[in-house]
Structure formats: structure tokens, C-alpha cells
Amino acid sequence: MPLHRLFPYQLYLVISEEACRGRDFLTVARQAIAGGVDIIQLREKNIDTPAYLAKATQLKAITDHYNIPLIINDNVAVAQHIGAFGVHVGNSDTPPTEIRAQWGTLLQIGYSIEYLSQLDNEETLVADHLGISPVFSTATKTDTVTEWGLKGIELIRSKTNKPLIAIGNMNKTNAAAVMQAGANCIAVVSAICSAENPEKAAYELRNCLS
Numbered sequence: 001m002p003l004h005r006l007f008p009y010q011l012y013l014v015i016s017e018e019a020c021r022g023r024d025f026l027t028v029a030r031q032a033i034a035g036g037v038d039i040i041q042l043r044e045k046n047i048d049t050p051a052y053l054a055k056a057t058q059l060k061a062i063t064d065h066y067n068i069p070l071i072i073n074d075n076v077a078v079a080q081h082i083g084a085f086g087v088h089v090g091n092s093d094t095p096p097t098e099i100r101a102q103w104g105t106l107l108q109i110g111y112s113i114e115y116l117s118q119l120d121n122e123e124t125l126v127a128d129h130l131g132i133s134p135v136f137s138t139a140t141k142t143d144t145v146t147e148w149g150l151k152g153i154e155l156i157r158s159k160t161n162k163p164l165i166a167i168g169n170m171n172k173t174n175a176a177a178v179m180q181a182g183a184n185c186i187a188v189v190s191a192i193c194s195a196e197n198p199e200k201a202a203y204e205l206r207n208c209l210s
């Protein structure tokens with residue numbers, strides 16, 4: 001069995017207070033879990049470490065309760081401090097090699113792939129799982145480089161055995177095709193955080209995955 005098949009998560013919620021548009025993000029997280037989200041990333045921008053830590057601590061109480069892994073975007077100190085499952089970094093964040101050197105296997109490392117050339121670099125080799133960023137362009141994040149599309153997923157899958165997380169405008173109409181192309185998991189912001197009913201949205205997405 002290919003190694004990446006051992007990755008047990010399929011529906012990855014990327015949440016922030018802002019993405020929940022005035023609703024309590026902890027309530028949205030609980031609803032999303034009820035609908036079938038099985039891994040969560042807290043992704044706060046423009047926030048200092050104490051404030052990030054406070055939010056992460058609150059969310060960790062929920063993810064621990066439901067036995068769901070929590071990943072922290074960008075901030076290794078927060079991830080380490082709360083005993084998160086992992087940290088997710090991009091090209092302009094702390095490099096995976098540095099995180100691994102400092103924390104060993106205590107933190108799972110997710111790393112965003114924005115350029116094909118990254119696939120051969122040391123950072124990618126060290127990472128535990130890779131974000132394909134973005135699969136499709138999205139209003140949620142506009143400072144992106146490559147729109148990978150389904151062909152990009154197939155290409156990356158042919159070059160690595162690591163678990164692949166597809167992110168960028170993932171929704172009910174493309175989720176099955178994205179998995180078929182070789183992703184292990186879809187990661188969503190707006191399809192759940194902006195949904196009128198986050199639990200139902202998560203449930204419906206989950207039903208699109210095999």
C-alpha cells in the first residue's frame with residue numbers, strides 16, 4: 001500500500017475568527033466536527049502571539065474533547081506551547097528543516113507547495129504532509145502563485161508519496177474529482193466557515209469523499 005494511504009484524515013477545516021464572519025469560531029468548529037470534519041487548522045493572521053495562544057488554547061479544548069488533531073498555521077511557538085498535533089508553514093514561514101531540528105517528531109509538519117521546484121527541496125523532504133496551494137483560485141487567499149488544478153494534483157502525486165492536502169476553492173462540485181486526482185484530503189475555509197449551516201455543509205462535503 002502506498003504510504004500516503006495511511007493518512008487517516010479526509011476533511012480538513014481551516015478556521016479563523018474572520019472567516020466565521022462575526023459568528024463564534026468555537027461554535028462553528030463544533031458544528032463542523034459534528035458534520036464530519038476530522039482535522040482542524042487554526043489560521044489567524046495579524047495577531048500577536050499571546051492572542052494567538054489564547055484562541056488556540058480554547059480551540060484545543062474542543063479538538064481534544066473530540067479527539068481531533070489541531071494544527072497551528074505559521075506560529076511554531078503557539079503550536080509547541082499548546083501541544084498541538086502539528087504546524088503548517090509556507091515559503092515565507094519558519095522552514096520545516098528548522099522546525100524538525102528543534103522539535104523532532106513532536107510536531108507534525110505541513111508545508112505548502114506553491115512551485116514545482118519545491119518538490120525536490122530539503123524542506124519538502126522533511127515535511128510530513130504537503131498542501132497543494134491553491135488547487136483552484138479563491139477569494140479567501142489572493143496572494144497565490146500557481147493554480148495547480150487537477151492536472152497539478154496528478155503531477156505532484158506522481159512525484160511524491162506524502163499525504164497531499166488539496167486547498168483552494170474546495171467545494172461539493174470538485175471534491176470527488178480532487179480526491180480522484182490523488183489528494184488524500186480536502187481543506188476548506190469558506191465552504192464551511194461561511195455556510196449558513198456549517199454542520200450540514202461539512203456533512204455534505206464528507207459525503208463527496210470516498
Ligand code: TZP
Pocket residue numbers: 014133134135138139140141167168169170187188189190191
Ligand atoms: N491556502 C491556499 S488557498 C487558501 C489557503 C489558506 C484559502 C482556501 O480558502 P477557501 O475559502 O476554502 O477557498
Ligand code: MG
Pocket residue numbers: 073074088089090091092093
Ligand atoms: Mg504561512
